[in-house]
Amino acid sequence: MSRSAAATVDLIAIDVRRCCGAGMCALIAPEVFDQDPESGTVVLLDSRPERYDLVRDAVVSCPSGAISLTEP
Amino acid sequence: MPQHPINLPTARPAPLDLPVELADLRRDRPLTRMVFPDGHEGWLVTSYTGVRDVLADPRFSRRSELLHRQIARPGKATTPPPAPPGFFIGMDPPDHTRLRRHLTGQFTVRRMNQLQHRIGEIADDCLTAMVEHGPPMDLVEAFALPIPSLIICELLGVPYTERERFQRDTAALFSLESTKEEAAAAFASLTGFILSLVPGKRDNPTDDMLSGLAANDALTDDEIAGMGMLLLFAGHETTASMLGLGVYALLRHPEQLARIQADPGLVDNAVEELLRYLTIVHLGTLRTALQDVEIDGHLIKKDECVSLSLPAANHDPARFTDPERLDVGRSAVGHVGFGHGIHQCLGQQLARIVLRVGYAKLLARLPGLRPAVPLEDVPMRDAMAIYGVHSLPVTW
Numbered sequence: 001m002s003r004s005a006a007a008t009v010d011l012i013a014i015d016v017r018r019c020c021g022a023g024m025c026a027l028i029a030p031e032v033f034d035q036d037p038e039s040g041t042v043v044l045l046d047s048r049p050e051r052y053d054l055v056r057d058a059v060v061s062c063p064s065g066a067i068s069l070t071e072p
Numbered sequence: 073m074p075q076h077p078i079n080l081p082t083a084r085p086a087p088l089d090l091p092v093e094l095a096d097l098r099r100d101r102p103l104t105r106m107v108f109p110d111g112h113e114g115w116l117v118t119s120y121t122g123v124r125d126v127l128a129d130p131r132f133s134r135r136s137e138l139l140h141r142q143i144a145r146p147g148k149a150t151t152p153p154p155a156p157p158g159f160f161i162g163m164d165p166p167d168h169t170r171l172r173r174h175l176t177g178q179f180t181v182r183r184m185n186q187l188q189h190r191i192g193e194i195a196d197d198c199l200t201a202m203v204e205h206g207p208p209m210d211l212v213e214a215f216a217l218p219i220p221s222l223i224i225c226e227l228l229g230v231p232y233t234e235r236e237r238f239q240r241d242t243a244a245l246f247s248l249e250s251t252k253e254e255a256a257a258a259f260a261s262l263t264g265f266i267l268s269l270v271p272g273k274r275d276n277p278t279d280d281m282l283s284g285l286a287a288n289d290a291l292t293d294d295e296i297a298g299m300g301m302l303l304l305f306a307g308h309e310t311t312a313s314m315l316g317l318g319v320y321a322l323l324r325h326p327e328q329l330a331r332i333q334a335d336p337g338l339v340d341n342a343v344e345e346l347l348r349y350l351t352i353v354h355l356g357t358l359r360t361a362l363q364d365v366e367i368d369g370h371l372i373k374k375d376e377c378v379s380l381s382l383p384a385a386n387h388d389p390a391r392f393t394d395p396e397r398l399d400v401g402r403s404a405v406g407h408v409g410f411g412h413g414i415h416q417c418l419g420q421q422l423a424r425i426v427l428r429v430g431y432a433k434l435l436a437r438l439p440g441l442r443p444a445v446p447l448e449d450v451p452m453r454d455a456m457a458i459y460g461v462h463s464l465p466v467t468w
Contacts, residue, residue, distance in 0.1 A: 020414045021176025023421045028405070030181070037183075040176030060406045063416035065128060 019066040029054040077105035110150030114377035120388035127413035132359035136162030158298020207467035208444035216315035229280025267297040313460030342400035347409035351383035354459040
């Protein structure tokens with residue numbers, strides 16, 4: 001998969017202030033999202049991942065709207 | 073044409089079927105007027121998008137004292153009292169945020185996955201005891217109840233020597249045989265007990281949640297005890313009900329049970345589908361408008377209480393194809409079995425791992441598992457806030 005078209009844009013945005021630490025993103029797309037071990041809030045591991053289907057599932061599953069996605 | 077306000081539909085035509093009125097409402101008027109038992113005229117939401125929208129909207133409050141009970145409880149006020157210290161489930165931001173933040177790091181996916189081995193040991197112990205006893209046995213008493221109880225005990229950090237008392241009080245609190253007075257006494261005993269553990273955890277911390285909370289200067293001892301009780305309440309009956317009712321559902325759908333037995337890797341997905349299909353918070357959840365809010369051309373006025381039907385949302389054909397069919401292979405992503413919005417279940421990742429390990433161990437150890445009574449005779453928790461089976465006699 002070519003990533004060249006997406007190389008200059010931040011495709012996934014997280015808003016830690018909105019995050020309630022439910023962990024759905026880290027459950028569904030663990031290669032893209034993790035949780036801070038102290039606060040449990042979202043940590044973005046990879047802003048240009050391979051598996052967009054999983055990222056979309058994570059966005060849909062986030063209870064507090066802390067993740068948004070701009071498709072390449 | 074004006075429509076008369078309805079009551080919350082609760083009558084199920086069959087144990088795993090939802091009240092038929094919910095599907096009619098969802099199709100014809102997904103936001104409708106509903107009369108609460110105290111006479112309050114509020115609203116009922118039955119569509120997936122409607123339920124999610126309200127639960128994600130900060131103009132709606134979860135403060136206990138603003139809500140109206142959906143089911144009349146003899147001897148109880150129609151409006152619940154304010155949340156006790158630490159019970160952040162009944163608070164709004166910023167109080168809710170301040171308290172919940174102290175626990176979210178304890179319930180991360182990573183931490184909960186680390187419990188997999190220990191949960192497996194506890195499940196193995198229960199299954200060994202069942203095998204040694206021999207069939208028939210009540211799966212609720214022998215398996216579904218003790219697993220969450222022991223896990224919460226260990227997570228909170230109840231000293232080993234005190235576990236008998238803890239489990240006795242917990243059993244009294246959640247038993248249907250307990251009178252209101254017995255349950256109140258058990259509640260007071262447990263709260264006092266957790267409170268009494270706090271100074272010791274502060275002076276000699278161990279690797280558990282109460283120690284973590286006790287080390288935090290920002291929390292009062294009453295808040296810590298309240299948070300401990302909340303974890304106990306929220307994590308005990310719910311997980312136990314899902315374990316028991318999940319097995320009941322699979323026994324009613326033997327073709328789905330056979331799929332998991334043939335491919336144990338399906339169990340993680342089956343857990344999500346069972347959470348969707350069963351939606352054990354079957355009376356839904358409540359919010360109250362903090363200001364006038366217009367939704368879909370309806371004006372929800374300040375102080376009006378809104379009932380969000382989680383089961384109706386999880387069975388919305390606009391979101392889940394053929395929703396009345398249990399299909400352990402489908403994607404149930406986005407289900408609202410754990411709620412939605414900032415109050416979404418804090419312990420859901422613990423529940424997931426307990427359910428995954430629990431079902432997997434049970435089906436592996438007792439491959440011939442089957443009901444010991446006709447399934448029509450299994451007593452259901454109809455009138456309870458958390459749906460489930462009261463008991464489930466099984467053989468193998």
